[in-house]
Amino acid sequence: MSPRKAPEQTGAFLDFVATDRLYAMWHLIAFRGLRRGETCGQPWSETNLATHSFTVSSQLVQGGWDVETSEPKTDSGFRVVALDDDTVEVLEHHRKPQKADRAEWSTAWVDTGLVFTQADGSWLHPGKVTDLFERLVAASGLPPIRLHDLRHGAATLMRATGIDVKIVSDTLGHSDTRITRDIYQSVLPHVGKSAAEATAKLVPLQRRTEAEQAARKAAKKAKAKAKTQATAKKGKGPKE
Numbered sequence: 001m002s003p004r005k006a007p008e009q010t011g012a013f014l015d016f017v018a019t020d021r022l023y024a025m026w027h028l029i030a031f032r033g034l035r036r037g038e039t040c041g042q043p044w045s046e047t048n049l050a051t052h053s054f055t056v057s058s059q060l061v062q063g064g065w066d067v068e069t070s071e072p073k074t075d076s077g078f079r080v081v082a083l084d085d086d087t088v089e090v091l092e093h094h095r096k097p098q099k100a101d102r103a104e105w106s107t108a109w110v111d112t113g114l115v116f117t118q119a120d121g122s123w124l125h126p127g128k129v130t131d132l133f134e135r136l137v138a139a140s141g142l143p144p145i146r147l148h149d150l151r152h153g154a155a156t157l158m159r160a161t162g163i164d165v166k167i168v169s170d171t172l173g174h175s176d177t178r179i180t181r182d183i184y185q186s187v188l189p190h191v192g193k194s195a196a197e198a199t200a201k202l203v204p205l206q207r208r209t210e211a212e213q214a215a216r217k218a219a220k221k222a223k224a225k226a227k228t229q230a231t232a233k234k235g236k237g238p239k240e
Contacts, residue, residue: 006152006153006156006157006160007157007160009142009143009145009153010030010150010153010157012140012142013026013030013136013137013140013142013150014026014027014030016136016139016140016142017136017140020136021097021119022116022124022129022132023090023094024090024091024093024094024115024116025039025115025116025129026133026136026150027087027090028087028090028091029147029150029151029154030150030153030154031084031087031154031157032081032083032087032154032171033151033152033154033155033158033171033172034056034081034151035059035148035151035173036126036129036130036147036148037059037060037061037062037070037126038056038059038072038077038173039116039129040059040060040114040116040123040124040125040126040129041058041059041060041069041070041114041123042054042056042058042114042115042116043058043112043113043114043115044095044113044114044115045113046058047091047115049083049088049091049092052082052083052084052085052088053080053081053082053083054080054081054083055078055079055080055081056072056077056078056079056080056081056173057071057072057078058070058071058072059071059072059077060123060124060126061126062125062126062127065125065127067123067125067126072173074173076170076173077173079170079171079173081171082171091115094115098117101119101120101121102121105119105120105121108120109121110122129147130146130147133147133150134147151172154172155168155172158171
């Protein structure tokens, strides 16, 4: 996913999959930057919509084609991630049909306790999630992107809004803020330029003040000249 086009491409993809049964999963990865295994292994017991947060404490790990539950690989992987109002609403909406599925499957329901499951409640195979994502991207007509790019897009968006790199790093579960800086420091160059311009304007340099005054005088003079010319032109209009 192109850093410059991350907002547009993310929005286009989410609009396309708005009616998908797993829309909430794509939404969560796109805005909160979860890893694939973390998303597949996120339990409802660690998801607190009332406090607008969830705790990442487990994941589904794929070895070959076999899948098993595991704790995060590093201490930084264990983390509490904040949720915005819209994401909370999306998850609440997602929970309703899951409850309906549970009632429909009755005793055949597989009670994994996970937020994102198959229709019978069993866990989602991470590999199949990737396959589904790639099919959806292809169907959307968007440029080919990886599921991991959706996570990168979340980080790009956070950095673009000026969120402190430490918060971005904690949200993504990076072990060191240097990892976050190394990967995302160059994204959305216009953001860096805007920050540089804002910083420069904080220092009241005399040469800048004089230049600004000269620019204002020139603009004022040009405006007065244009007004004079307009008045003169009006005075030369046809006489009756």
